[in-house]
Amino acid sequence: MRVSLKREQRGSCFCRLAKSVVFSRQSSRVAFLDGYFTLLHLGVGGGCEDGSTAHQQCKFSRHFLSPIEAAGEKFRPHLIAYFAGTIFPFTCFFSYVLALALNHIGLWITYISDASTDPPVSGVFGMLLTYSMIAFLASTYVRKKLVECACEERPEIATSKVRLANHVSGWLALTSVICLIFVAHFQVHTTMFLHGTMAFIGIGLGVLYCFLQVICTRAMIPYYTAPYLFYLRLTFTIISAFAFVFGVLSGLLSVSKFKGDALHRWAPDDGGYVEHAISSVCEWILALVYAGYMLSFAHEFKNIRIGSMKVVLVRSAEHEVKNGPNRIEDI
Numbered sequence: 001m002r003v004s005l006k007r008e009q010r011g012s013c014f015c016r017l018a019k020s021v022v023f024s025r026q027s028s029r030v031a032f033l034d035g036y037f038t039l040l041h042l043g044v045g046g047g048c049e050d051g052s053t054a055h056q057q058c059k060f061s062r063h064f065l066s067p068i069e070a071a072g073e074k075f076r077p078h079l080i081a082y083f084a085g086t087i088f089p090f091t092c093f094f095s096y097v098l099a100l101a102l103n104h105i106g107l108w109i110t111y112i113s114d115a116s117t118d119p120p121v122s123g124v125f126g127m128l129l130t131y132s133m134i135a136f137l138a139s140t141y142v143r144k145k146l147v148e149c150a151c152e153e154r155p156e157i158a159t160s161k162v163r164l165a166n167h168v169s170g171w172l173a174l175t176s177v178i179c180l181i182f183v184a185h186f187q188v189h190t191t192m193f194l195h196g197t198m199a200f201i202g203i204g205l206g207v208l209y210c211f212l213q214v215i216c217t218r219a220m221i222p223y224y225t226a227p228y229l230f231y232l233r234l235t236f237t238i239i240s241a242f243a244f245v246f247g248v249l250s251g252l253l254s255v256s257k258f259k260g261d262a263l264h265r266w267a268p269d270d271g272g273y274v275e276h277a278i279s280s281v282c283e284w285i286l287a288l289v290y291a292g293y294m295l296s297f298a299h300e301f302k303n304i305r306i307g308s309m310k311v312v313l314v315r316s317a318e319h320e321v322k323n324g325p326n327r328i329e330d331i
Contacts, residue, residue, distance in 0.1 A: 076302075077142055077301040077302075077304055077305075077306050078297075078298040078299070078301035078302045080135065080138050080139050080142060080301065081139050081142075081294055081295060081296075081297040081298035081301050082295065082298055083135050084132070084135035084136050084138070084139045084291075084294040084295075085291045085292065085293075085294040085295030085298070086291070086295075087128065087131060087132045087135055088129075088132040088135075088136070088287065088290065088291045088294070089287060089288060089291045090128070091125065091128035091129050091131075091132050092112045092284070092287050094124075094128070095112070095115055095116045095121055095124060095125040095128070096110075096112070096115045098121050098124065099115040099116060099118070099121045100115075102118075102121065104117075104118050104121060105265075106267070108266075108267065108268060108273075108277075109276075109277040109280045109281060110266065110280055111188075111279075111280050111283055112283055112284065112287060113125070113183060113184075113187065113188060113195070113199070114188060114263075114265075114266070116187075117187045117188065117189050122187060125184060126184040126185045129180065129181070129183075129184035130181055130184060130185075133177040133180055133181050133184075134177075135294075136173070136177055136290075136294060137173060137174065137177045139294050139297055140169070140170065140173035140174075140209070141170070141173075142297075142301060142304075142306070143213070143297055143300075144166055144167075144169070144170040144173075146224075146300060146301070146304055147162070147166040147216050147220070148166065149304075150220055150223065150224050151163060151166075154223055157219050157220060157223070159219065161215065161219075162215065162216055162219045165212040165213075165215045165216055166212070166216050168212060169208075169209050169212040169213055169216070172205045172206075172208055172209045172212070173205075173209050175201070175202075175205055176201075176202045176203075176205040176206045176209065177202075178202075179198040179199070179201045179202030179205070180198070180199075180202040180203075182194065182195075182198040182202075183195055183198045183199045183202060186198070188263060189262060189263070192263070200248065203244060203283075203286055204244060206240070206286075206290055207237070207240045207241050207244050210233065210236060210237040210240055210289075210290075210293055211237050211241075213233065213293075214230065214233050214234050214237050217229060217230045217233055218230050224300065224303065225299075225300055226299070229296055229299060229300070232296055233293060233296055236289050236292055236293050236296075239285065239289050240285075240286055240289045240290070243282040243283075243285045243286050243289070244282070244286060246278065246279075246282050247278075247279045247282030247283055247286070248279075250275040250276075250278040250279040250282070251275070251276070251279035253272065253275045254272035254273070254274075254275035254276035254278075254279060255272070256272070257271045257272025257275065258270055258271055258272050258276075259271040259272075
């Protein structure tokens with residue numbers, strides 16, 4: 001997948017015409033593939049190398065788009081961030097309301113996953129949370145490619161700290177998503193240790209991801225992001241850090257005071273309910289903060305275009321000896 005930045009406030013318009021001509025052995029026909037203009041930088045009213053304006057060049061270039069590239073032009077990457085930021089809180093609230101309607105829980109504060117331990121709520125919660133994590137992973141991947149593209153265009157951004165933070169945050173996002181998928185499909189009443197461990201690792205890595213992306217956001221000001229997004233994400237990161245610490249400490253303290261029969265059916269008279277309520281509220285805050293963090297990517301995703309994925313066929317040496325290499329020439 002190729003991510004190209006589109007800056008609408010500054011810069012000139014540089015165009016590259018890529019035409020590939022494939023000569024067929026069976027006939028003398030010449031097939032023109034991928035004859036299109038790749039617009040790397042768009043300036044409002046800015047001129048191109050041939051003297052035409054950016055608007056004229058953009059209008060002209062659409063006639064040279066291949067079907068896959070045309071689909072990439074119509075696709076709006078910011079919809080990925082919108083989807084990730086809305087389906088996750090919808091999953092949490094819908095599962096809670098459904099469990100409440102089926103009398104699985106009472107009107108008390110509980111963990112998000114505790115409300116989804118019994119079928120059919122457990123199946124709905126696991127399915128929706130898996131979709132949410134896939135959307136999260138897609139958003140973090142596009143964000144990672146966006147920062148990489150910004151580092152290539154602006155040497156002042158491409159410091160070792162920014163590159164390292166962006167690279168590490170990508171792996172943290174992947175690990176966090178995998179852990180939270182485990183949380184969705186392994187309920188606390190059956191595998192308490194696995195459920196708790198995966199939740200701790202997944203949420204903790206999410207906090208670290210938010211912190212590393214704050215570093216990247218600060219470096220991209222004022223070229224590719226707005227200052228308010230930096231302060232917004234910094235606020236989200238501070239809230240998530242405090243919620244994570246207080247949630248873990250109060251959760252451990254509540255378990256030590258618990259005197260009931262089932263942890264996922266924690267009633268007010270089971271002991272340690274106040275600490276349990278504090279830990280549960282912190283978990284809900286973390287869920288909303290992560291959703292808001294994903295939504296904050298939408299503003300930056302509006303300024304990028306996702307190109308098509310290229311598949312290259314690698315032929316073996318034996319095939320080259322028998323049939324010879326393909327005759328491909330670039331014009």
